[in-house]
Amino acid sequence: MSILNADLHCHSVVSDGTMTPEDLAARAAANGVELWALTDHDEIGGQQRAATAARAHGMKYLTGTEISVTFADETVHIVGLGFDPDDLEMQRGLHETRDGRGPRAMEIGAGLAQVGIKDAYEGALRYVGNPALISRTHFARFLVESGVCRDTNEVFRRFLTEGKPGYVPHRWASLRNAVQWITQAGGVAVIAHPARYKFTANEEYALFTEFKAHGGRGVEVVTGSHTAAEYVRYAETAREFGLAASRGSDFHSPDESHTDLGQLPYLPGELTPVWDLLADRIQ
Structure with missing residues (x-):
């Protein structure tokens, strides 16, 4: 088969x-x-x-x-x-x-705010179909739509991987x-x-x-x-x-x-x- x-x-x-x-x-x-x-x-x-x-x-x-x-x-x-x-x-x-995703997302938003990207947590929520499952991908979509980055790959590279401002381990x-x-x-x-x-x-x-x-x-x-x-x-x-x-x-x-x-x-x-x-x- x-x-x-x-x-x-x-x-x-x-x-x-x-x-x-x-x-x-x-x-x-x-x-x-x-x-x-x-x-x-x-x-x-x-x-x-x-x-x-x-x-x-x-x-x-x-x-x-x-x-x-x-x-x-x-x-x-x-x-x-x-x-x-x-x-x-x-x-x-x-x-x-799933329970750990919400607090982690708020920490990601706080980290992005420290480098001048305001209201990222609220922005990411607009892309979430299931609020219990907010993830880095939703932040990436918000940063692309708001013009901070060209595509989601750039978001991860600049902001959401280890050592970057929006990285929060879970x-x-x-x-x-x-x-x-x-x-x-x-x-x-x-x-x-x-x-x-x-x-x-x-x-x-x-x-x-x-x-x-x-x-x-x-x-x-x-x-x-x-x-x-x-x-x-x-x-x-x-x-x-x-x-x-x-x-x-x-x-x-x-x-x-x-x-x-x-x-x-x-x-x-x-x-x-x-x-x-x-x-x-x-x-």
Whole structure:
């Protein structure tokens, strides 16, 4: 089943995307997606809408979320697929993870005010579909629209990364907790876009080793931020650790995302696709 146009990583207005779950489903279907998942950050509030819209467009659907964890002082994202969205322990864990975003956002606003960017917190709120999930992306959109920066990449480079005026670290869930929330709810945990993390070779090896020890079973091999060389590199990592491979665009917005829904290369044929592990969870 490797030759399948599956897109198992994208975001709606329920977290930091700009499109509704319904509009994302329509866009995915128009781009030929056959199996879809909405993976909003630390949030599953859009799952029923996404599943209903997917079915209306003739697509198969897997439940999804993307959980922020702290590992080796870096924020790492773990995608959960095929879990029961009514699982109470998972709901509680995601709620606790979201709770830290509001105070962090106010600190970001205060840091930007110190370098002359006034009312950034209030400005960012105008771009938020779900106030519990205000994030750096919403600040970036405000700074672009107000003319401070040309695009969101410039905002992050000048203001929102470590050592810059608007950078505020956040302690997320633990790797163990995130993987266990997903797996005990019947889903499969997947390391998202591994090439994006600033890990040494030893740190990356530790991430994959611990992830698998906690019950993690997949890794994104083909994803919007990976190069062709990184597809090859993480296909080899999947083989080394005995992990299934996932595929997802990480689409957020037509104006910001350089990879559209459903527009990625197919998974390498010698890998086990993550959806093979979830055949009984596909809706």
